[in-house]
Amino acid sequence: MYDLNANSDISHTKLIIALKTAVRLITPA
Numbered sequence: 001m002y003d004l005n006a007n008s009d010i011s012h013t014k015l016i017i018a019l020k021t022a023v024r025l026i027t028p029a
Helices: 002-026
Strands: none
Touching: none
């Protein structure tokens, strides 16, 4: 249970970071 939670948490965080990076690349600073 804890392992699954941690794994989904890590995946969620990586997804958010990837989205933020994509937005930063698409949107001129």
